[in-house]
Amino acid sequence: MAGDNEDEDVQLEARLAEQDSFEPSEEFVEQANVSDPGIYEEFEENWPDCWEGAADLLDWDEEYTEVLDDEDAPFYEWFGDGELNAAYNCIDRHIEEGRGDEVAIDWVGEPTDETRTYTYDELYEEVNQTAAAFRELGVEEDDVVTMYLPMIPELPIAMLACARIGAPHSVVFAGFSADALATRMKSADSEFLITCDGYYRRGDALDHLEKANEGLDDVDHDTTTVVVDRLGEEGFGHDLGEDQLDYADLIADHEGAEVEPVTRNAEDMLFLMYTSGTTGEPKGVKHTTGGYLAYTAWTTHAVLDVKPEDTYWCSADIGWITGHSYIVYGPLALGTTSVMYEGTPDYPEKDRLWEIVEDYDVTQLYTAPTAIRAFMKWGEEYPNEHDLSSLRLLGTVGEPINPRAWKWYYKHIGDEECPVVDTWWQTENGGHMVTTLPGIGTMKPGSAGPPLPGISANVVDTNGEEVEAGRAGYLTIDRPWPGMLRTLYKNDDRFIDEYWREYSDPDSDEWVYFPEDGAKIDEDGYITVLGRVDDVLNVSGHRLGTMEIESAIVGVEGVAEAAVVGGDHEMKGEAVYAYVITEDGHEGDEDLRKGIVAGVEDAIGPIARPEQVVFTDELPKTRSGKIMRRLLEDIANEEELGDTSTLRNPDVVSEIQQRVQND
Numbered sequence: 001m002a003g004d005n006e007d008e009d010v011q012l013e014a015r016l017a018e019q020d021s022f023e024p025s026e027e028f029v030e031q032a033n034v035s036d037p038g039i040y041e042e043f044e045e046n047w048p049d050c051w052e053g054a055a056d057l058l059d060w061d062e063e064y065t066e067v068l069d070d071e072d073a074p075f076y077e078w079f080g081d082g083e084l085n086a087a088y089n090c091i092d093r094h095i096e097e098g099r100g101d102e103v104a105i106d107w108v109g110e111p112t113d114e115t116r117t118y119t120y121d122e123l124y125e126e127v128n129q130t131a132a133a134f135r136e137l138g139v140e141e142d143d144v145v146t147m148y149l150p151m152i153p154e155l156p157i158a159m160l161a162c163a164r165i166g167a168p169h170s171v172v173f174a175g176f177s178a179d180a181l182a183t184r185m186k187s188a189d190s191e192f193l194i195t196c197d198g199y200y201r202r203g204d205a206l207d208h209l210e211k212a213n214e215g216l217d218d219v220d221h222d223t224t225t226v227v228v229d230r231l232g233e234e235g236f237g238h239d240l241g242e243d244q245l246d247y248a249d250l251i252a253d254h255e256g257a258e259v260e261p262v263t264r265n266a267e268d269m270l271f272l273m274y275t276s277g278t279t280g281e282p283k284g285v286k287h288t289t290g291g292y293l294a295y296t297a298w299t300t301h302a303v304l305d306v307k308p309e310d311t312y313w314c315s316a317d318i319g320w321i322t323g324h325s326y327i328v329y330g331p332l333a334l335g336t337t338s339v340m341y342e343g344t345p346d347y348p349e350k351d352r353l354w355e356i357v358e359d360y361d362v363t364q365l366y367t368a369p370t371a372i373r374a375f376m377k378w379g380e381e382y383p384n385e386h387d388l389s390s391l392r393l394l395g396t397v398g399e400p401i402n403p404r405a406w407k408w409y410y411k412h413i414g415d416e417e418c419p420v421v422d423t424w425w426q427t428e429n430g431g432h433m434v435t436t437l438p439g440i441g442t443m444k445p446g447s448a449g450p451p452l453p454g455i456s457a458n459v460v461d462t463n464g465e466e467v468e469a470g471r472a473g474y475l476t477i478d479r480p481w482p483g484m485l486r487t488l489y490k491n492d493d494r495f496i497d498e499y500w501r502e503y504s505d506p507d508s509d510e511w512v513y514f515p516e517d518g519a520k521i522d523e524d525g526y527i528t529v530l531g532r533v534d535d536v537l538n539v540s541g542h543r544l545g546t547m548e549i550e551s552a553i554v555g556v557e558g559v560a561e562a563a564v565v566g567g568d569h570e571m572k573g574e575a576v577y578a579y580v581i582t583e584d585g586h587e588g589d590e591d592l593r594k595g596i597v598a599g600v601e602d603a604i605g606p607i608a609r610p611e612q613v614v615f616t617d618e619l620p621k622t623r624s625g626k627i628m629r630r631l632l633e634d635i636a637n638e639e640e641l642g643d644t645s646t647l648r649n650p651d652v653v654s655e656i657q658q659r660v661q662n663d
């Protein structure tokens, strides 16, 4: 009877609300890639040789003789004298094992009638053709190739083509602005750009080439651009410029080409990925071929429990590190089938993801808390319309997940059968660092879990002393790991300053990595990550530097000064709040507000769009003239304000508060 069901539901909700720890099912544990709790101790005892197991997941052209070289710490080297090729590991070797007709990428377009399937054989053909075409263009080993592409198959194909010929790629998220593209191409001295005419977003065609061209106008050195025709007849009728080639024409000349994978040293750069830092300049994070690939393959195996016969789906964008590690390199290195989706979760309907899970019999789903909060808001009727019983494991990444959202995901998507892994890591880490292992650990909603085997993470106070259980402190990592960044591109000093200065003791050769996250640790060693402690915001799981946004705002005519902080946001986790002082003779009116929003979108992209712009005559400053950001955050969050008596201008606070409330 319906009434009974409702009662049952209410009881279930109540039970879930109270339950604060969960165990994986026996059925899951039995089939898990990693299920022996002894692994933690084993890694401890054998560290750093424990990482040989990760390296064993790869095929090496030349075996390494040393796992870790820490001679020149913190410029660590992993598997230093080993040699391999990443594209060979992601494609060829699976074909050699007779698995060429198995699906590598199941691509689902935004238009519901558009799908493409690439078997490993087909991926091999495409990647080889593209690699041959890149060579013809003049791409040589170690040249950085920039990719400014949305979620179309040509993106992973181009990445793997680069990996095959030993040219590092630098992928710029397609939602980033022309300015962001130009900054990254200039910083990397990149002479090659792979982009496309446009793409679909909720049914509309977006002009992408216009943005790319605008960016290219800002790049002084010579460039060659390859343009993928994504929209066909629905495109914008662009004429290609002198140094621009059509991708299809280019590769047509290389049908059937076979390009020998270039043997790379383990420490050779596989790719660059730019990420936001505390200063205006984005940081070019350098990842290598051996350590990175071994680490992503191992974590995909151990944490996401991926097996070759799975259909695994990570719904991130390849333009971010999650997509690099867990759509492209990790899953393909393991030879599984990976789903790649072009569109958004709510188009054409809010059940789109669940429709895809059902249609493809997806076994693992890896997504972000922001998405889960949206699913919750839309309601369980959308997943309930679909058979999700193929799912075996769920994952989240990118920002803290609140227990309510975790439990909703666990119940309504996983039917209480699938372990949920809450994976903490960063662009710089290459792969997962803190999470439960799904076949071993008790899960505690809201807490990512213990550090992975072989990873040594602590929560410390400002002196570097470990804090007591339950107390907030700073997350630190005091041992290297294979997937770690090796440096910031052409900026070793900044690498040391940003990550190692705070807690290391170089005199005694003790190096401690500081991720700039706050955290708590409980008596079982479970870590709850509280969020960034630097001036970086996390909006819908995307890292944005407040300085970058401020400098965009100050660049708008009529703005004298700006301060940007993060305010709590129900859906996005954090949202951008901008406090702005106008220049004399300019009004803080709707026109200027629009100008500021447009300025931020032009400089960074729509993801950085301010939620609120508050015009004020003054900003709260300390006597020494520093802006009190904490106070501005509290105002944004409408929280009780602490002591304001140390301010040079205490009166400004109530004035700003009023303006925030009136808005």
Ligand code: WTA
Pocket (backbone or CB within 6 Å): 275, 320, 321, 322, 396, 397, 398, 399, 400, 401, 422, 423, 424, 425, 426, 427, 428, 448, 515, 516, 517, 529, 530, 531, 532, 538, 541, 542, 543
């Ligand atoms: C945050 C994304 C809490 C954190 C892979 C980190 C998280 C930043 C989690 C890195 C998580 C990532 N729980 N916070 N499970 N995962 N973060 O470089 O603040 O885009 O420093 O890498 O996201 O963001 P990035």
